[in-house]
Amino acid sequence: MSTDTRTHTGADAGRLYVALGRISRAVRRDSPDASVGHGALSALATLVQDGPQRLGTLAGTEGVSAPSMSRIVASLEQLGYVARTPDPDDGRAALVGASDAGRELVAGRRSDKLSALRTRIERLDPDARDALAAALPALEALAAD
Numbered sequence: 001m002s003t004d005t006r007t008h009t010g011a012d013a014g015r016l017y018v019a020l021g022r023i024s025r026a027v028r029r030d031s032p033d034a035s036v037g038h039g040a041l042s043a044l045a046t047l048v049q050d051g052p053q054r055l056g057t058l059a060g061t062e063g064v065s066a067p068s069m070s071r072i073v074a075s076l077e078q079l080g081y082v083a084r085t086p087d088p089d090d091g092r093a094a095l096v097g098a099s100d101a102g103r104e105l106v107a108g109r110r111s112d113k114l115s116a117l118r119t120r121i122e123r124l125d126p127d128a129r130d131a132l133a134a135a136l137p138a139l140e141a142l143a144a145d
Contacts, residue, residue, distance in 0.1 A: 023120075030116035031109065036079070039064070040072050041109055044081055044098055048106045052085065052097030081105055 028038060036044070043062050047053070050061070059069035073096050076082040081102035087093040098106070121129060 023117075026120065027113050027116045030119070031112040036076070036081070036105065036109075040076055041106070043069065043072050044076060044102050045106045045110070047082060047096060047098040048103050052095040054087065054093055055096055058096060076102065 039062070043058060046058060046061050053061075055069055055073060056066050058073070059066045062069065064072075073082060077084065079101075081099055082096050083099050084094040084096055087095050121132065124132065
């Protein structure tokens with residue numbers, strides 16, 4: 001790899017990092033209802049998508065410590081968005097799963113966020129929208145790791 005390619009890739013990585021952060025913040029800001037924070041909503045969405053799991057597994061998936069996830073789950077449990085059930089494989093352990101209210105919250109917030117993002121995409125000129133669509137496979141590959 002040439003120096004120019006490494007420099008270009010490094011600059012692109014920096015620009016992408018900043019852009020993704022700004023897009024994420026803008027979509028959160030443009031979406032109403034912040035009753036549940038971003039980290040808690042992410043954990044809840046994981047439970048909706050992947051089903052009930054142990055706290056440690058959820059913490060690993062979300063990339064946070066077990067004590068942090070314990071606090072997140074406790075707050076979600078207080079709000080009625082998750083419930084703990086005994087682990088059928090180990091009676092000493094518990095599984096955390098999304099409640100019906102939790103599933104409804106995730107569906108509603110996802111819809112709000114997609115609407116906010118769609119509005120931002122629609123403001124782009126057609127060439128920028130085409131470039132974004134062409135970049136999606138590469139972005140999905142980055143997100144897969």
